[in-house]
Amino acid sequence: MVGTGQREKLNALTARDAGLVGCRHCTRVWPMETEICARCGGALESRDRTSLQRVWAWALVGMLFYIPANLYPMLITKTVGRASEATIVGGVIELIHHHAYAVAGIVFFASVVIPVGKFVAIGYLAYAVRKPHGIKPKRLLHLYEAVEWIGRWSMIDVFVVAILVALVQFNLLATINPGIAAVCFALSVVFTMLSALSFDSRRIWDEIETLSDETPS
Known part of the structure; x- marks a missing residue:
């Protein structure tokens, strides 16, 4: 009923x-x-009939770049001739060791939770609109709007790297340079945003028509 x-x-x-x-x-x-x-x-x-193909293509490329973004160093710090490298997770752990819990939480949320959450959400949306399901279309639309809105905050890690590189340049005493992970992370964010933009949100409401046709009078 x-x-x-x-x-x-x-x-x-x-x-x-x-x-x-x-x-x-x-x-x-x-x-x-x-x-x-x-x-x-x-x-x-x-309806954009090629929407889902582009969504999956951009999302896959974004995931491919996200892997080296976590494996390679995000920052390369040189102090008095000594060099140290830090990955995203390594930087979070180092911040925790220095009791900077708030900053560590922000970096972890923006660099790990948000990107992974976006991959999952985009994949879920692209899969859900392929066939009839029992999910309320308005709920899917809210999820899509959240993915679109939160995408800009994924760049916070890249902004931090850019600021540090610009501020900490003391020749032989101390220098900070971006690692290859910074480039990979920025590309991953861009491709993920393109994936979200490629999604045709109008397809969400097609499910109403399908359910309406199948509902007995």
Whole structure:
């Protein structure tokens, strides 16, 4: 049995049902036969059929770059002729040893929790919209919006490296240089953001139509 409130949600009218198509760039709605948005000039299509392929491709490349970002040094510090290297996790452990728990928590959250969480969330979204499921579309939309919003904060580790490199340059006394992991991490973040941007969020609402068709009257 389907409750009245749930049935109303399942029978919600979508733009495609109404013969309309929305622009993904400026959100203006046009008749279905319109090919170009008159407001922003963007191409109009009811659904991006290559969306999932691009989502998986960008996400896979992002994961490939994330592996060396954690294996290779993020910072190379030289003090009085002695050099030391620190990976992301190694830097977090060193901060904990120096009792900088707040900074260690921020770095760990921004450099490990957020990137891994984004990979999982994007993969979950791309997999969920492939076939009918029992997940509420609004819940998936909130997850997608969270992934899109939180993506910018993944660069905090790269910003810290850039600031340290710019500030700590005392020739033979002390210098800090970015390691190869900094480049890999930045590329991983960029590719993950491209993966999230490639996802056609309109496909989330197709599930309402599917469930509505299968719901007995």
